[in-house]
Amino acid sequence: MRPSRNHRPPAPGPRMDFVTVKHVDEKAYLILGTQIFGAWIHYVGGSSKPCHQPDAECERCDLEQPRRWVGYLHAVLQGGKDDFFLSIPPFAGYNLIQSLGQDYNLRGRILHIRRKTDHPQSRLLIRWEGGDTTRVAYIREKDPSPYVGILFHKWDRLTTPEKLA
Numbered sequence: 150m151r152p153s154r155n156h157r158p159p160a161p162g163p164r165m166d167f168v169t170v171k172h173v174d175e176k177a178y179l180i181l182g183t184q185i186f187g188a189w190i191h192y193v194g195g196s197s198k199p200c201h202q203p204d205a206e207c208e209r210c211d212l213e214q215p216r217r218w219v220g221y222l223h224a225v226l227q228g229g230k231d232d233f234f235l236s237i238p239p240f241a242g243y244n245l246i247q248s249l250g251q252d253y254n255l256r257g258r259i260l261h262i263r264r265k266t267d268h269p270q271s272r273l274l275i276r277w278e279g280g281d282t283t284r285v286a287y288i289r290e291k292d293p294s295p296y297v298g299i300l301f302h303k304w305d306r307l308t309t310p311e312k313l314a
Contacts, residue, residue, distance in 0.1 A: 164296075165232075165233060165234060165291070165293070165296040166231070166234070167233065167236055167296075168224075168233045168235050168236065169236045170235070170236075170263070170264060171264065171269055172263060173264050173265075173266065174263060175261050175262065175263040175274075176226060176227075176262060176263065177226070177227035177228075177260070177261050178222075178224040178225070178226060178227065178235060178259065178260045178261075178262060179224060179225050179226075179227045179257075179258075179259055179284060179285065180222055180223070180224050180255040180256060180257065180258045180259070180260060180285075181224055181225060181232060181256065181285050181290055182223035182224070182255060182290050182291070183254050183255060183256045183290060184253065184254070185220040185221065185222055185242050185246065185255070186220065186221045186222075186293050186294070187218055187219070187220045187221075187242065188200075188218070188219055188221070188297060189216050189217070189219075190216065190217055190218075190219055191209040191210075191214045191216050192215075192217060193209065197219070199297075200216045217239065218239045218242070219236055219237070219238065219239070220236070220237035220238075220239070220241075220242040221235065221236060221237065221293040221297070222234065222235040222260075223235075223291050224260075225288075227259060232291070234291075234293045234296065235262075237273075240272070240273075241272070241273040241275060244275075245275060245277075248277075254280065255280070256280060256285060256290065257280040257282040257283070257285050258277050258279065258280045259277065259278040260275055260277050261275070261276045261277070261278075262274070
C-alpha cells in the first residue's frame with residue numbers, strides 16, 4: 150500500500166448509544182418509541198453476537214451456544230437531551246408487554262427503572278406513568294435495526310478469526 154493525498158476517510162455511519170440499566174437508584178426514562186424492538190443474540194466471550202436464525206444458517210446455533218432475546222426501547226433520560234436505545238432483558242420485556250396489553254404504545258410514557266440489587270444481572274423493577282405524546286411530538290422515533298447491524302457487523306469483523314486472515 151502506498152499513501153496518497155487523494156485518499157479520503159469514509160464518512161461516519163449513524164451513531165447511537167445503547168444503555169443497559171445497572172443502577173439501583175430509580176431513574177425516569179421518557180420513551181420515544183412506540184414499542185419494544187427485539188432480537189436474538191448469542192453472548193459469547195463477553196460480548197453479544199447476532200443470531201441469524203430463522204433467516205439464515207447460524208453457526209453459533211450449530212455449535213449449540215445458548216441464545217437470548219434482548220429488547221431495545223428508544224428513550225431519553227427524563228430531563229436529558231441525548232436519546233439512546235435502552236436494552237431490556239427478556240423477563241422485563243415480557244412483563245412490561247403483558248401489563249400493557251397487546252396493542253400497546255409506549256411513546257410518551259415515563260418508565261421508572263432500577264435494578265433490585267447492585268448485581269448487574271439482578272431483576273429490573275419497572276413502573277410506568279401514562280402516556281402524553283405531546284412531550285415527544287418534536288422527536289422522531291428511531292428504529293434500532295441499522296444501529297444494531299453496524300455494531301454486529303463491526304464485532305463480527307473484529308472477532309471472527311476467518312475474517313482476520
